[in-house]
Amino acid sequence: MQSRTRQAATRITYDIAPVAFFSTDGNPWSQLQLYNIYRLVLAGALLLVALTEHLLPKGIIIESQLFNNVIATFTVVVILQNIAGYMKWPDYEKQIYLSSITDIVALLLIIYASGGVSFGLGILLVLPVIIPNLFRPGQFALFITALTVISLITIEMNIQSQGHAQLSELSMTGVLSLFMMISSWIAMNWSGNAQHTAHLAKRWGLDLASMSQLNQAVLDQLQTGVIVIRDSRHIQQMNTAAIEMLGNPEDWLDQPLGSFAPELDAWYQHWSEKQRPKVASFDVNHQGAMAVRARFVQLGVRASETSLIYLQDTQEEREKLQDLKLASLGQLTASIAHEIRNPLGAISHAAQLLTESDALSKADERLTEIIITNSIRTDSIINTVLNLSRRKHPKRVSIPLKSWLNHFYEDFLAQNKLQDD
Known part of the structure; x- marks a missing residue:
């Protein structure tokens, strides 16, 4: 058996990148693009409202010019920010905050122009408020939430002072503000817990990968061949010694054992049909050339569990x-x-x-x-x-060849009773 000196060196880093919670590919830009699509739909809906303003009852829009200008400007800005999102410039964090602040400012101005929360646009503030707390939780995200609530209450009180709203609408504003604060707090805590869980999962994944490589490195140093077989008689894992004993097959992972070692597969099937005793040994002639001793070991308590095959070259025993x-x-x-x-x-x-x-x-x-x-x-x-x-x-010893040959010649003549001619 040839000696194996394969060394497995694993270099692990724990640089935890921002985790995307709503994308299947782990790319945070995809969730920003999803939010930008929502903003495009929202801008289109608001633009449709602005175009059909003449169909609304009189007195609902108290600042018609401001209402139309803000919606038009908001639509243009959203389109530009969508383009910036696809170009990924500026960076992800800046775009999150810029998009959220743009939506909040535009919606606050639209709420003011439409006469307060009675128009029904106040609920649209919830999503841009919780977006920073969801994607980038922190003090700045909470500051945005608090500033939005204060601005909304100030706008509603200003409208009340102008006589464009009823007193009951102020209580609606308070309920909406409380709802935004609670939603932001829940989003911030959920995001923090989700990030912590994602970080732990990534670290555990790296640890498992490192442990798997370490186990493979240990197996490769063994002189005994080790094969892991699933219940379907397909190869799940092999070490270097087993690969050499089976003739260095290629693409052996998840392949049937019989395609590389039919004799060994026949003995494995024989062992399986004997209701799988816990441990059994057989002498197998692999491809009619190499004689190996195979030891089958069942893992688990059921016959359908994974099995181990230990291969030992009998040439070494001989x-x-x-x-x-x-x-x-x-x-x-x-x-x-x-x-x-x-x-x-x-x-x-x-x-x-x-x-x-x-x-x-x-x-x-x-x-x-x-x-x-x-x-x-x-x-x-x-x-x-x-x-x-x-x-x-x-030890090497020098001898005088001439005298040694003379003595040998004389002894040979004497032993065979010959005459020196």
Whole structure:
């Protein structure tokens, strides 16, 4: 199994951008464009009222010139602000405040020109008042709300002083002002809670992504292959070891296991049909070449839950077994060599004693010399075997080749009883 040194480095930042609450794509400009569309519709409706002013009962519009001029100006400004919204200039926050302030000022002037809240346009102030508290909650948004309420009450009192409105309309103005204050407070609190929840969700999402990458990095460092299988026998996740064992398949995510490892899939199906014991192991020949040991583990308590497949290359086990056999053979060889050394020492000692005798002929002396030489050689072989069994590092030794060849030549002739021609 090849070693895997993949390193997963995850860099996470927690820069929380403004959250859009009414758009599915998370783009805050889309909600501003939606508000601008509403403003275009409102401007068109007010323009229609201005064009049909002569159909209204007399006395309702107390400042006809102001009424028409404000509506015309408001329509032009709304069109320009729609264009600015599509061009995204100036920035989002400035456009929110400019749009809201434009609507509030225009509606207050229209309410004044139409004789107060009795005309029914006062309710239109609610939306531009709560928009800043909804999209950009803060002290400035509350200041806009308070200033709008004060301006509305001042306008109504001014109309009352001119005798164009009844006293009961002042109470209607108070109720409308209270409604705008409560709506702004609710919008501000809801927006703050929604932003906090969105920030937490985004941070949790980043944490989950980081944890997923960390888990994948840990899995990739394992020598054991890991495959996550859904109940439909489709691959949900694999680590690097499993990918290498399956032949480095491409586009394996959400693909059936049988398309990459039919033998493994057959054993998995066999295990599934056996009512899925919690853990089971099988020896599988993958594509007739690689022998792997597959261990199936059920996750959860039901048979339809996700399963894990652990793959282990049996080649590594065979290599370990071979090493164990070689180690045992080395110990046996060392034991045999040690047992041979004792009689060999006796033979060598006896040959040395024979060389000290005066009754030996030259032929016997030669035979005795051969015994001693081969005893020394055998002892050297035994030392070599013992050193190998002790796993000592070999050492290089220089030998005089000419003299060694001469000795070998003489020993060869003596052992085979040949004559030197």
